Amino acid sequence: MAAGDWCLLQKPEFLRALQTLSPKEIRLVIEKLNLLLIDPYPDGHTRCQVRHMGIPVYRLRCGVFRIFYTLKRPYICVLALRRRDQATYDGELDAAVPDGTAALALVAAAEGAAEEERQTAAQSAPAYWERWLAPQPPPKRALPEPITPELLSRLGVPPAFHARLLPLTTQEDLLDCPGVPDEYLLLIDQHMFERPLVSVLQQPDYLLSDVEDLLRYRQGELVGFLLHLSPEQETFVRRGLHSGGPTLLKGGPGTGKSMIALYRVRAIQEELRRQGREEARLLFTTYTNALVRSSEQLLRQLPGVDLGCVEVQTADRLIFQLLSSLGEPPRPLTPQEEQQLFAQALETVCFTGSPAQQRAQRQALSQLGAEYLRRELTQVILARQIPSLEAYLRAPRPGRRVALSPLQRRAVWALYERFVALVRLRGKETWQQMRVRAAECAAAGWFPPCYDAVLIDEAQDLDPAALRLLVLLCRDPRLLFITADANQSIYGSGFAWTEVHELLRFRGRTSVLTVNYRSTREIAEAARAYLQAQESGELESESGERRYVHSGPVPALRRVASRAEEVDLLRRFLPAAAHELRLGIGACAVLTPTVRAGRLLAEDLQAQGLPARFMRSHELDLEAAGVKVLTLPSAKGLEFPVVALAGFTDGSWPRSALSALSAEEQSELQAIDRRTLFVGMTRAMRALLVVVPSEASSPLLEGFDAAYWNLA
Numbered sequence: 001m002a003a004g005d006w007c008l009l010q011k012p013e014f015l016r017a018l019q020t021l022s023p024k025e026i027r028l029v030i031e032k033l034n035l036l037l038i039d040p041y042p043d044g045h046t047r048c049q050v051r052h053m054g055i056p057v058y059r060l061r062c063g064v065f066r067i068f069y070t071l072k073r074p075y076i077c078v079l080a081l082r083r084r085d086q087a088t089y090d091g092e093l094d095a096a097v098p099d100g101t102a103a104l105a106l107v108a109a110a111e112g113a114a115e116e117e118r119q120t121a122a123q124s125a126p127a128y129w130e131r132w133l134a135p136q137p138p139p140k141r142a143l144p145e146p147i148t149p150e151l152l153s154r155l156g157v158p159p160a161f162h163a164r165l166l167p168l169t170t171q172e173d174l175l176d177c178p179g180v181p182d183e184y185l186l187l188i189d190q191h192m193f194e195r196p197l198v199s200v201l202q203q204p205d206y207l208l209s210d211v212e213d214l215l216r217y218r219q220g221e222l223v224g225f226l227l228h229l230s231p232e233q234e235t236f237v238r239r240g241l242h243s244g245g246p247t248l249l250k251g252g253p254g255t256g257k258s259m260i261a262l263y264r265v266r267a268i269q270e271e272l273r274r275q276g277r278e279e280a281r282l283l284f285t286t287y288t289n290a291l292v293r294s295s296e297q298l299l300r301q302l303p304g305v306d307l308g309c310v311e312v313q314t315a316d317r318l319i320f321q322l323l324s325s326l327g328e329p330p331r332p333l334t335p336q337e338e339q340q341l342f343a344q345a346l347e348t349v350c351f352t353g354s355p356a357q358q359r360a361q362r363q364a365l366s367q368l369g370a371e372y373l374r375r376e377l378t379q380v381i382l383a384r385q386i387p388s389l390e391a392y393l394r395a396p397r398p399g400r401r402v403a404l405s406p407l408q409r410r411a412v413w414a415l416y417e418r419f420v421a422l423v424r425l426r427g428k429e430t431w432q433q434m435r436v437r438a439a440e441c442a443a444a445g446w447f448p449p450c451y452d453a454v455l456i457d458e459a460q461d462l463d464p465a466a467l468r469l470l471v472l473l474c475r476d477p478r479l480l481f482i483t484a485d486a487n488q489s490i491y492g493s494g495f496a497w498t499e500v501h502e503l504l505r506f507r508g509r510t511s512v513l514t515v516n517y518r519s520t521r522e523i524a525e526a527a528r529a530y531l532q533a534q535e536s537g538e539l540e541s542e543s544g545e546r547r548y549v550h551s552g553p554v555p556a557l558r559r560v561a562s563r564a565e566e567v568d569l570l571r572r573f574l575p576a577a578a579h580e581l582r583l584g585i586g587a588c589a590v591l592t593p594t595v596r597a598g599r600l601l602a603e604d605l606q607a608q609g610l611p612a613r614f615m616r617s618h619e620l621d622l623e624a625a626g627v628k629v630l631t632l633p634s635a636k637g638l639e640f641p642v643v644a645l646a647g648f649t650d651g652s653w654p655r656s657a658l659s660a661l662s663a664e665e666q667s668e669l670q671a672i673d674r675r676t677l678f679v680g681m682t683r684a685m686r687a688l689l690v691v692v693p694s695e696a697s698s699p700l701l702e703g704f705d706a707a708y709w710n711l712a
């Protein structure tokens with residue numbers, strides 16, 4: 001709603017406080033906000049400026065409450081609602097916080113604060129890592145009042161959770177209380193301890209387009225509010241809906257690519273509804289099962305989205321379903337079967353030509369590492385649908401660093417033919433073959449375009465064939481939307497968009513996002529420095545500009561001599577960092593290189609009394625209590641306030657350090673592994689710890705520059 005040309009925004013802090021009000025009190029708040037829309041400027045009476053805040057913050061009288069807000073034309077941003085008797089006077093606001101400087105640095109500088117101010121705050125902050133890694137946890141903070149059934153009822157906490165909550169007496173026990181959803185824990189925490197306004201300023205802004213929505217939200221008629229996107233982001237939500245062709249959106253980690261794709265679903269549905277096409281079908285694809293689950297969850301909370309008309313799916317699952325619809329369900333090889341058949345192909349490959357030529361080809365193959373060859377077969381020949389030896393001899397191989405001579409290519413082709421024959425004999429297919437088959441069926445008209453719009457998130461890791469299929473399934477190229485970040489590619493090996501489909505010419509329809517909304521500047525810059533530290537980790541430069549919304553402590557690297565030491569470090573770091581952020585242990589994630597390392601770490605953390613669960617990508621439950629332990633690849637696209645990268649101590653990773661490979665092969669595989677670690681690091685929002693073995697022999701566990709990392 002705009003009145004007097006003002007629009008209202010609100011912070012989650014304010015919304016949470018509303019949860020505790022009676023309908024009559026909410027009515028009063030609505031009335032006051034309507035008045036604010038007419039004139040928000042201080043009048044020295046009902047509206048005053050709060051002193052000692054660094055930036056102008058105002059407060060509005062509202063019965064026994066005070067509403068705090070900021071102004072930045074045309075927006076009035078409502079920060080918080082507090083009872084008058086709870087330190088709602090000038091100067092007491094942030095003095096009530098025991099560690100004001102820490103809060104300031106940890107949650108980043110206030111909106112609009114100068115860069116210099118932001119850096120000073122970060123640097124002058126007390127020693128985070130000393131606190132977070134202290135041998136003993138800090139004393140627990142007692143709750144200022146008991147948790148009573150009356151309080152819980154007033155806060156709207158369902159009776160089913162009361163028994164768990166009533167005995168709690170400290171903030172730490174409250175935040176970590178198992179079996180109670182975070183929303184209730186944070187509500188009680190917010191009631192007990194006011195969050196400094198400077199920290200509230202860092203929360204995202206949500207649109208309050210109709211003040212009456214507050215009542216509807218309180219009564220459960222409204223699922224949530226829309227995020228206030230930046231003008232740059234807003235452009236991409238709607239761009240090209242009426243004209244042009246497909247849109248490609250690029251940008252580094254945390255710049256909001258997925259968020260824009262989700263909001264675009266809403267914009268497309270709105271547009272199609274306007275055209276009277278209520279039943280239009282949308283496809284939203286992403287790379288991992290974990291991302292499918294979290295995208296579905298976000299879409300469910302987005303007002304105006306009809307989830308019934310949106311299919312959220314990984315491209316591979318869709319391919320499986322499409323091929324199944326032809327009759328027999330396809331039979332993909334498991335990774336173990338693929339490895340086994342590949343090894344068998346290597347052993348039994350037959351070469352053609354004279355004995356000397358055959359010897360030369362055998363020798364040519366032996367110069368290449370097995371993993372490198374396997375990728376050549378699956379990601380070059382199969383994924384790019386190279387039809388013949390002649391075509392392979394001429395084929396460019398973008399992303400592959402080992403130049404192959406014609407002799408080597410002949411040898412590789414022989415291996416490819418042997419491998420494909422063995423796969424056929426097994427009566428199965430590789431996933432690349434299935435993707436190719438599905439794309440061919442679509443091109444032949446067996447799968448007609450069945451989606452009115454297709455949105456592809458994380459496209460950098462899709463095979464060209466899978467992408468081609470998705471393009472073919474979309475009825476209207478204007479409603480094809482793709483996000484990608486080449487620096488986060490951990491599976492694919494690079495391709496040109498036009499190689500996929502002539503439609504993907506994106507002329508004038510490619511853009512790059514530059515503001516990181518997820519990680520602190522310190523974490524994002526440290527991750528970049530790590531990626532660039534070695535020649536193998538070259539960074540695809542999308543744009544020179546990088547901007548950040550948050551700032552905080554630099555991330556840390558610690559070297560450990562044993563897994564026991566590693567577990568001890570995590571046991572100290574995770575709860576300390578989470579509690580400092582006023583979050584429960586469920587806000588923490590440990591990302592490991594392998595499934596085995598993840599399982600072991602989760603068991604060890606549990607044994608140390610820290611609730612932790614290892615989750616495969618398809619088992620991901622973001623709402624689950626306790627530390628989430630995931631593999632690095634399955635954390636793709638996700639985010640967590642507190643992240644540790646660990647599990648490198650058993651020596652089984654990185655794979656590239658294990659075998660004797662040529663320098664080019666090493667460098668190519670290391671580039672992928674380095675990007676995998678980069679993706680893991682950039683999942684962290686506020687606190688990041690990387691734990692590596694002290695005897696690390698791989699260059700991948702090196703390259704942590706003291707200018708970006710706390711290496712104490």
Ligand SMILES: Nc1ncnc2c1ncn2[C@@H]1O[C@H](COP(=O)(O)OP(=O)(O)OP(=O)(O)O)[C@@H](O)[C@H]1O
Pocket residue numbers: 204205227228229230233251252253254255256257258259260485488517518636637638639682
């Ligand atoms: N305008 C905004 N205001 C506040 N928060 C935002 C805004 N845009 C995005 N975010 C938040 O930033 C975080 C990162 O967004 P998102 O996951 O969409 O980024 P991404 O570019 O897809 O990242 P990645 O490529 O690393 O997966 C999310 O928590 C999202 O809610």
